[in-house]
Amino acid sequence: xAIASKTVxxxxxxxxxxKQTPVKAVAKTARNQGKVAATESTAxxxxxxxxxxxxxxxKAKTSSSVQRALQETSVGLPIDTLEPTAIRPAYWDKACAxxxxxxxxxxxxxxxxxxxxxxxxxxxxxxxxxxxVGQQISVKAAQTVWQRVQKTCPKLTPKQFLKxxxxxxxxxxLSKRKAEYILDLAQHFVSGALHVDKWVTMDDEAVxxxxxxxxxxxxxxxxxxxxxNLLRPxxxxxxxxxxxxxxxxxxxxxEPVTRSExxxxxxxxxPWRTVATxxxxxxxxxxxxxx
Numbered sequence: 001x002a003i004a005s006k007t008v009x010x011x012x013x014x015x016x017x018x019k020q021t022p023v024k025a026v027a028k029t030a031r032n033q034g035k036v037a038a039t040e041s042t043a044x045x046x047x048x049x050x051x052x053x054x055x056x057x058x059k060a061k062t063s064s065s066v067q068r069a070l071q072e073t074s075v076g077l078p079i080d081t082l083e084p085t086a087i088r089p090a091y092w093d094k095a096c097a098x099x100x101x102x103x104x105x106x107x108x109x110x111x112x113x114x115x116x117x118x119x120x121x122x123x124x125x126x127x128x129x130x131x132x133v134g135q136q137i138s139v140k141a142a143q144t145v146w147q148r149v150q151k152t153c154p155k156l157t158p159k160q161f162l163k164x165x166x167x168x169x170x171x172x173x174l175s176k177r178k179a180e181y182i183l184d185l186a187q188h189f190v191s192g193a194l195h196v197d198k199w200v201t202m203d204d205e206a207v208x209x210x211x212x213x214x215x216x217x218x219x220x221x222x223x224x225x226x227x228x229n230l231l232r233p234x235x236x237x238x239x240x241x242x243x244x245x246x247x248x249x250x251x252x253x254x255e256p257v258t259r260s261e262x263x264x265x266x267x268x269x270x271p272w273r274t275v276a277t278x279x280x281x282x283x284x285x286x287x288x289x290x291x
Contacts (some may be wrong), residue, residue, distance in 0.1 A: 013165055040051075058085075065116050069138055088117045088118075089117070089231045089233070091120060091233050091275075096275065098272060102268060103269065106269075106276060109279050109283050113282050116279050117278075120228060120230075120231045121228055122229075124196055127225055128211070129161075129185060131221040131224040132182055133145050133149065133182075135220070140206070147167065147176070152164070152168065158186035158189040158190045161182060167179075169183070178216065180216070182216075184215045185214055185215075185216070194210065194214075200230065204232055207225070207226060220237055220240060222241075224237070227274050234270060234271045234273045235265050236269075237277065243262070243280055244262055244285050245284065246281065246283050247262045248264075
């Protein structure tokens with residue numbers, strides 16, 4: 001929240017200065033174009049806020065206008081962090097409305113981000129490999145390393161990875177151990193040792209138990225898979241540093257938070273803890289995490 005507030009204040013100061021400073025015709029045109037873009041962005045945010053508010057009001061009926069708004073905002077928008085065809089998880093709007101109604105912090109946080117939402121990835125191996133890359137490093141660093149991995153192994157298939165050795169992967173910026181973990185993961189997929197086709201019907205804990213049998217995959221990595229690949233709605237990754245920090249800042253004024261305290265806060269989020277977690281991450285960094 002603090003990051004977003006600073007950004008808003010800087011933008012306000014910038015706009016204020018622009019009004020006071022004489023500019024040339026070209027600059028005026030550029031500024032007008034910027035206003036159009038800003039108006040469109042604001043309109044998108046207002047649309048999703050209206051939908052969430054309408055759903056969160058117990059007495060409100062689902063009018064035809066609200067239904068149209070739901071249809072418009074359920075389709076992913078062509079912004080930098082999403083594919084144009086990205087679709088919200090089926091439960092996303094209902095979850096947002098429910099969380100806004102019951103949680104005073106999320107009531108403020110959710111409308112800030114307009115139509116941006118969790119985007120799932122269809123390839124299980126890629127999701128797990130990316131999660132291994134992202135272990136214990138920043139989102140930005142993980143993205144940089146993954147881009148190098150993609151250049152080295154463009155198809156991103158288990159069989160292609162097995163044609164490489166750990167030293168080649170380490171040259172992408174991976175630690176030797178992480179390189180070995182990804183190769184071991186690829187071997188599990190190729191050998192058929194995993195019940196990949198059954199994961200969709202298995203419950204969360206059963207998937208976690210199977211995945212954590214693989215070298216380098218702990219509970220956090222398995223939970224990222226549940227969130228970003230299987231799109232499970234009620235995952236609470238208490239080992240995630242970003243989530244704990246966000247709960248500290250948003251609910252405890254920055255005071256240190258224990259896992260037990262975080263779990264108590266999250267009890268109010270059920271059965272939508274995935275959605276609440278995703279917005280907690282956004283409160284720290286508006287750029288959506290991608291696995």
